[in-house]
Amino acid sequence: MTRTGTSGRTAGVDPEALWTPAERPRRGRPPAHSRAEITAAAVALADAEGLGAVTMRAVAARIGAGTMSLYSYVPDKETLLELMIDQASGGHRLPAGPSGDWRADLRDFFREQRALMRRHPWLPAALPARRTFGPNTLAALEYALAVLTPTGLDARAALEVFSLLSGFVASHVTHELAQEDTAGATGRAFHDAQVRYLRSAAVTAGHPKISEALTAPGAVSSPDATFDRLLNRMIDGLTATG
Structure with a gap:
């Protein structure tokens, strides 16, 4: 071929x-x-x-x-x-059609994409080398574009949104897997030491914005909740038409 x-x-x-x-x-x-x-x-x-x-x-x-x-x-x-x-x-499970709630459908689609990439950890690294779309990829793309139809985006803009969100998912999964590998190799002690170092360095080096970000209160999120929060921000920003 x-x-x-x-x-x-x-x-x-x-x-x-x-x-x-x-x-x-x-x-x-x-x-x-x-x-x-x-x-x-x-x-x-x-x-x-x-x-x-x-x-x-x-x-x-x-x-x-x-x-x-x-x-x-x-x-x-x-x-x-x-x-x-x-x-x-082909392992990306797709509904028979959009439900009518495009935000929920889009979140579900990219949650499933994240799960797929975690099942195949090599996939995010392989995607940039892809030259063509096969039948399974086209089926997923067609569904995602159908989900985006109610947003009012034209076809080209919808395709760009799909590409950007897919890129976000691939990058996020790559980061997740790397963090999990590091945690498994070094344990909680290294993580805590890293946090202490960054907080101290931000203060002593005169980086107030970094210090504020590292010391801001907030509940520790699960990996799924973190992904959902970031995905929602991406969807809100990329689908805005005003």
Whole structure:
């Protein structure tokens, strides 16, 4: 699914070849594996060991195939990544249609997107490299744009809002996972020491606004409540039409 120009250099993934089903039946023996099987193995490997562990050799070993045989199903790792992103996106549970309360629907959509990215921690890092939208991604996008219709935003603005909110979710999940890894490695003692240091440094270095932010009263929020609060602020700002 990768095109090669006259110079012989790779020109990128061809979306028509990648996502349009082949019409010609294969002759001879049925294939030993399938593209879906290979993609599922790659997703499972990335879930378990991270995106860096996904190589054609490692995926082939996971399904018990020779490395070179994979190239008859998936021509390169770039194409495999496109397939992985779309297969993971198929786990995004979508209602049959919008409820009519667009704010609630939008919050539910991006809460589900956060849950999806936490199930596949490699996904936020993979999304910037995506070149094309597969069928599962398009289904999610179509639903989100339908949800945004009552806002009065034109189609292009709604698409921009979707992209910005998706980017926020990916960034937030990346931060969440990194914080959880740090907490697991260093424990509460490090966190408390970090807070004490920042408060002290803000005062002694003459940063009153930082000091005010760090010492302001407020209940400690759960991760879910923190996400919801930030998501609501993003929705309010991005969907304002006045």
